[in-house]
Amino acid sequence: MSWDALDAELAAVPGTVSVYAGRLGRRPGYTRLPDAPHYAASTMKVAVLAALHRAAETGEVKLGAAVPVVNEFESALPGAGRFSCAPDYDNDGAVWDRLGGTAPLGWLAERMIVRSSNLATNLVLGHVGLPAVAAVWAASGARHSRTDRGIEDFAARDAGLDNQVTAADLARLLGGIARSRLASPGACAGMLDVLLDQERSEDLVAGLPPGTRIAHKDGWVRGVRHGAGVVFPDDAPPYAVVVCTSAPPGGRSDPADDEERDERARRLVTRISAEVWAARHRLGTVG
Template sequence: MTWDDLDAHLDRVPGTVSAYVGRLDAPPTWTRHPDAAHYAASTMKVAVLAALHRAAEAGALDLDAPVPVVNEFDSAQPGAPRFSCAPHYDNDDAVWDRLGGRAPLRWLAHRMIVRSSNLATNLVIGHVGLPAVAEVWTLAGARTSVTGRGIEDFAARAAGITNTVTAADLAALLSALGTGASTPGRLASPAACSAMLDVLLAQEHREDLAAGLPEGTRIAHKSGWVRGVRHGAGLVLPADAPPYLIAVCTTTDPTDGNATGDGTEDDACLLIAHISAQVWAARHQL
């Protein structure tokens, strides 16, 4: 396979497929529409995770202090009523089981990543604030990605406030965590970056990027999906080659029947897994 072959294959795929592949702290080996904006879906949760750890390191909050588990949040649209999450849009009963009780922020952040809990995400955003998430994107070197609102904030969405990412920006964020785990970096201390990577390594949704890798390959990653959108971004840690970044964002027509929006192994998952497998095969040449 050559990168031109992969591009030719993706040229036949409906919609927009963006990608970024390369080593840490090095120019990319291959990109495809890396700066195209896509609806973020749950990939924005990585920036929320980083904002939480930064706040903890600044002494603004205690990761292990239990906080109330509620389902009512301030809208990003000024003057709009508070909003709630719907349980059937979530992927984690464990957080909903704590509703009305308390849970540590560290645990909520873990559920936000490994099970992609929307309720946990909004709770964490409520404690760190959207400006702190924006600061993470800026410090990581992201050029255009925006986290403008919480999940299911429909009043904000109706007002045009949204969450977007690019493949290049997702790679920049993961690169900042990967390099920051060994040397003091832009986002947080090495200990905090290592802790965040450990959470991303524990990801339980493995239908896309991870599905294209040999069993047991370590990948610190986050996926995201809604109808018509499927993304995967990760830092792959091969045993026989240097670590590499891979971010793939796909946006298709939600009426084409291929985007189920339920996290199952649909065509978009298979496409991302195929790209991941091709990159894995070329890992020594990246």
């Protein structure tokens, strides 16, 4: 399929579909609405991971340090008090099993990525701080993305403090890790190893041949489905592929409708991943 044909197909999809596909360090081979803002969902966890490894590199934190596993966090909204995560809204019982005990900070960061644990995310974020995550976005060259709050900080969300990404910014962030631009080669290799160990195999992964190496993170909430990664083919240079999908505002709230819409979005991310893989030998020119 040509890029023009793909573009026409995506234009007919309800809501907003953003795509970035291109070799690292080069102009992209294909983009569609790359700077359109989307709610970040769990893709923001990549920036938190980078902030942690950068802090470890400077000695501010130690990845092996045992930290308390608690479920109470200070809201990003001044004066709003504290908030907690809901166990049934998480994807990783292993972290919850340690509630009331301790866990290594680096292990929490891994669970934040490979199983998308919300509790682990807030614990890591509490040790690095929101300014450190903002510094990661800035260092990556992101233009529109921001991380204003932790997961399930509803008081901050309702006050307008939210987490936002664009397809282009996620490609810059992941590309900066893969090309060792956000920290030392050793620190970036550590981040990349975590992303390569991702355990979830839907979205982008489902559009690739089995066994293809991909360092990635997906994200999903009601009306939102994203996949962002760097693919390492055996027969072509590495490339970034990011797909962000957001349903039209004001959609129906019936659970069956939500599930069907999410499944359509999941298939769409997979389909785009497969199209980009098929075009991996012609993804962009020197930038």
